[in-house]
């Protein structure tokens with residue numbers, strides 16, 4: 001999903017310092033090959049695709065290629081209420097997109113309202129409207145990004161993509177997708193318990209048919225650099241070849257894994273970038289094709305891309321992230337720069353290190369906007385910093401132990417830190433998002449440019 005990362009940047013491009021930006025994906029330094037991805041017809045699945053659990057053949061495929069597809073894992077009927085809701089959302093209605101007129105689905109960007117600002121509540125920095133790019137802001141340089149919006153349409157090279165992040169924290173939507181019992185069964189069969197019960201997912205990603213007068217679709221392979229251990233993509237409607245199917249580079253996670261400095265927190269090295277270039281240029285991608293209710297599971301470090309979309313259908317998919325319960329470190333907080341100073345990201349030790357060398361931005365200023373990638377269910381580093389294992393699946397289940405329902409109600413990060421709930425109070429379904437809070441609310445100034453966060457990550461374990 002290439003523009004999901006770029007779309008979040010918006011406005012001025014502040015120089016980056018210190019830790020990696022949580023919104024930054026890793027791209028190759030070379031152009032992807034023109035190779036057309038191979039679809040995944042039902043006949044090509046290993047035995048067991050239509051059953052819960054993992055057959056021996058599926059275990060081998062996951063180990064070697066890093067993915068497995070389960071067919072009809074969730075009944076299609078579960079999705080009807082959300083698809084009905086989708087067709088009634090404000091941008092769909094105002095852009096004149098109608099369910100019974102497929103011609104209206106094509107390249108709707110030009111008819112889409114310019115502002116993607118539905119569903120926001122007045123809770124920015126403790127109260128007040130989410131700023132737009134030309135507003136003056138006490139906590140950030142004008143034009144700084146606000147993070148993800150609950151409704152966001154972008155234009156990839158050729159296809160409009162609407163990422164409805166706001167539905168990703170709707171409890172009924174989560175129950176029908178990421179926290180569906182058959183989904184949780186598969187997560188435990190693959191990753192092993194204790195599984196962290198999902199509280200949200202990234203939401204419903206719709207890839208519209210392209211404007212026929214524009215350029216053809218092109219792949220944009222990248223690696224999310226998130227804290228996801230196991231990623232899943234569920235189709236809410238059927239997806240044929242060249243229809244925007246989620247595209248992955250098989251075995252890419254296996255290639256990248258040993259290049260990370262850490263086993264559980266992706267910490268790339270120069271070798272990682274070389275491998276990324278190699279994968280992009282040489283590995284044959286596959287595009288996930290299937291029916292509503294089919295789910296692709298892949299290792300969270302898999303190189304992937306928005307699929308080629310040359311069809312007349314809208315690609316409807318839910319993008320999901322899963323993790324084991326583990327002792328957690330700090331959050332992937334990001335603090336806005338002010339007065340020309342750089343954006344600073346929180347490091348593994350919970351420190352924001354601001355420059356003290358005489359710029360206009362006072363490092364002691366705690367009234368600056370702090371955000372994180374709120375569309376993710378896990379934004380917390382893992383406390384364990386050990387080096388990659390010889391076997392990257394050493395602590396995965398991969399079908400070795402029976403599924404026992406080992407699902408834990410670990411509180412979500414926003415509750416751990418007492419942050420505003422992403423679902424806006426009293427707002428319609430599918431709205432809301434995480435506003436910025438002041439740095440001084442989550443961290444204390446130590447002097448010398450260093451702000452330190454007090455971790456709340458594991459309080460729930462110790463009581």
Ligand SMILES: [Fe+2]
Pocket residue numbers: 001002004025222223224304
């Ligand atoms: Fe992505």
